[in-house]
Amino acid sequence: MPTPSRYWREIPQRYRFEANQCTKCQAKFFPPRLICPECKNKELEETKIEEKGKLLTYTIIRVPPHQYVDQAPFAVGIVELDDGVKLTGQIVDCDFDDLKIGMRLKLEFRKVYQEGDSGILCYGYKFVPD
Amino acid sequence: MQGIVGYGAYIPRNRIKVEEIAKVWGADAPSYKRGLMLEEKSVPSPDQDTITMSVEASKNALKRAKIDPAEIGAVYIGSESHPYAVKPSGTVLAEALGATPEAHTADFEFACKAGTEGMYVALSLVKADEIKYGLAVGADTSQGAPGDALEYSAAAGAASFIFGKENIVAKAIETYAYMTDTPDFWRREYQYYPQHGGRFTGDPAYFKHITGAAKGIMDKAGMKPADFDYVIFHQPNGKFPFRVGKMLGFQKEQIEPGWLVNLLGNTYSGSSPLGLTSTLDISKSGDMILIVSYGSGAGSDAFIFEVTDRIDEVRDLAPKTRDVLENNRNYLEYGEYAKFRHKIKKAD
Numbered sequence: 001m002p003t004p005s006r007y008w009r010e011i012p013q014r015y016r017f018e019a020n021q022c023t024k025c026q027a028k029f030f031p032p033r034l035i036c037p038e039c040k041n042k043e044l045e046e047t048k049i050e051e052k053g054k055l056l057t058y059t060i061i062r063v064p065p066h067q068y069v070d071q072a073p074f075a076v077g078i079v080e081l082d083d084g085v086k087l088t089g090q091i092v093d094c095d096f097d098d099l100k101i102g103m104r105l106k107l108e109f110r111k112v113y114q115e116g117d118s119g120i121l122c123y124g125y126k127f128v129p130d
Numbered sequence: 131m132q133g134i135v136g137y138g139a140y141i142p143r144n145r146i147k148v149e150e151i152a153k154v155w156g157a158d159a160p161s162y163k164r165g166l167m168l169e170e171k172s173v174p175s176p177d178q179d180t181i182t183m184s185v186e187a188s189k190n191a192l193k194r195a196k197i198d199p200a201e202i203g204a205v206y207i208g209s210e211s212h213p214y215a216v217k218p219s220g221t222v223l224a225e226a227l228g229a230t231p232e233a234h235t236a237d238f239e240f241a242c243k244a245g246t247e248g249m250y251v252a253l254s255l256v257k258a259d260e261i262k263y264g265l266a267v268g269a270d271t272s273q274g275a276p277g278d279a280l281e282y283s284a285a286a287g288a289a290s291f292i293f294g295k296e297n298i299v300a301k302a303i304e305t306y307a308y309m310t311d312t313p314d315f316w317r318r319e320y321q322y323y324p325q326h327g328g329r330f331t332g333d334p335a336y337f338k339h340i341t342g343a344a345k346g347i348m349d350k351a352g353m354k355p356a357d358f359d360y361v362i363f364h365q366p367n368g369k370f371p372f373r374v375g376k377m378l379g380f381q382k383e384q385i386e387p388g389w390l391v392n393l394l395g396n397t398y399s400g401s402s403p404l405g406l407t408s409t410l411d412i413s414k415s416g417d418m419i420l421i422v423s424y425g426s427g428a429g430s431d432a433f434i435f436e437v438t439d440r441i442d443e444v445r446d447l448a449p450k451t452r453d454v455l456e457n458n459r460n461y462l463e464y465g466e467y468a469k470f471r472h473k474i475k476k477a478d
Contacts, residue, residue, distance in 0.1 A: 011225055015222075015225050015226040016228055070176060071176065071177070092177065093143055093458075093460075108182075108186060109182050109185040109186055109189075110177040110182050111177045111178070111179060112177070121179075121214070123181065123185075123222060123226075
C-alpha cells in the first residue's frame with residue numbers, strides 16, 4: 001500500500017470485504033473481477049466475503065520487509081473462509097504456540113502499515129482467534 | 131421517543147500490571163494500588179489505535195442494532211488520541227461500516243468527555259428528526275508520561291452507541307451539560323505527553339463538574355439518587371467514582387456494575403461510555419441508569435436512560451464488556467509496553 005491513491009482504491013476490499021460473484025457458475029472473487037475467469041460470464045453481482053474461517057497453513061516471518069520490522073516476528077496464514085474463499089493475512093493476538101492448522105479465525109480491523117513518520121496510515125484486515 | 135438502539139465495546143487484549151510499572155520507576159506498588167484502586171490497565175498493540183478500536187466497537191453496536199448502516203446519518207468519534215493531527219478519524223469509521231457518503235462526520239475532542247459529546251450531538255440530531263440513526267464512539271489510546279502517576283492508569287478502549295427512534299434498547303429520558311473553563315489537565319500542540327495540575331484535578335475539576343451535572347440532570351428530571359438502579363461516573367482511577375457517588379448520595383451497589391477501572395485503567399473518552407455498555411449488559415427492562423462523564427478543561431455531560439425489554443433480545447448478539455475485560459488477557463513486561471507505546475527512541 002505505497003501511495004494514497006492505491007490505498008484509496010483498495011478501501012472497499014480492505015475495510016468492507018467487498019467481493020463479487022458470477023451469476024452463472026457462482027464463483028466468488030475477492031477482489032472483484034469484471035469477467036468470470038471460469039465461464040467468461042460478464043454478469044457478476046456484488047457480495048461480501050465471510051468474516052470467519054479456518055486456518056489452512058501459516059508461517060512465521062522473522063525477516064520482514066523494512067516497513068514491517070517493528071512488528072517482527074509475526075505470523076502470516078492462509079485462511080479458508082466459511083464461503084470457501086481463501087485469503088492470506090497476518091494473524092495477530094495469538095501466541096505462536098497456540099497456532100494450529102484448522103483453528104477458527106475471524107477478520108479484525110487493524111493498522112496494517114504506516115508510511116514512515118509523516119505518510120498516511122493504512123488500515124485493513126488481520127486475522128485474530130475467533 | 132429517542133434512545134440507544136445498539137451498543138458495543140472493544141478492549142485490546144494486552145495488559146500491564148501496576149507492579150510492573152512501579153518496579154521500573156522505584157515506586158511503591160502497594161501504595162499506588164491502594165491509592166488509585168488500580169490493579170492493571172489495557173494497552174493497545176502497535177496495530178491498534180482510536181480508529182481500529184472504534185470500528186470494532188461500532189461493528190458490535192451494529193450487530194445489536196440490526197440496522198442498515200447506510201441509514202446512519204451521523205458518525206462521530208470522540209477522542210484525545212486521534213491518529214492524525216489533520217485528517218478525520220470518522221471518515222475511516224464511516225467507510226468501514228458502509229455509512230458513506232450520506233452522513234455527517236466529525237471528530238470531537240474534550241479530554242475525557244469527547245465520547246459523550248458525540249453521543250450528546252448524535253442523540254440530539256435524532257431527537258430533532260434531522261437523521262434516522264446517529265452513531266457516536268468514545269475511544270482513546272491515552273498516554274501517560276513515563277514515571278508519572280498517569281502512566282499507571284492511561285489505557286485503551288472504545289464504546290460505540292447507535293441512537294434512533296425505533297427498536298430502542300434504552301430510552302433517553304433526559305440530557306444535561308455542565309462546564310466551566312478550568313485548566314486542570316492539558317496537552318499543548320506538538321507535545322507528546324499531557325500535563326496536569328496534580329490535586330487541582332480533584333475538587334475544583336472532577337468533583338465540581340460531576341456533582342454539578344448530576345444534580346442538574348436530577349433536578350431537571352425530578353429524580354433523586356434512590357430512583358436509579360445504576361450510575362456510571364467517569365473513572366480516572368478507582369477511588370474517584372465511589373467518592374463522588376457518596377457525595378451525591380449513591381450506594382456502592384449502584385456504581386459497581388459500570389466500574390471497570392481497576393482492571394481496565396482510564397480509557398479517557400471511552401471511560402464512562404464503556405461503563406454504560408457493561409451496565410446495559412446486566413440490566414433489565416425498566417432499569418433507570420444515570421451516566422455522568424467528565425472531561426478536563428472542564429465539563430460533564432449527563433444522560434438518564436430507561437432500559438426497555440429489547441435488551442433481552444440484543445444483549446448476547448455481541449461480546450459483553452466484562453467478559454472481554456476479564457478474559458483473553460496478555461500480560462506485557464515494561465520493555466514490551468514501552469515499545470508498543472512508542473516510548474523508545476530509535477535511530478532514524
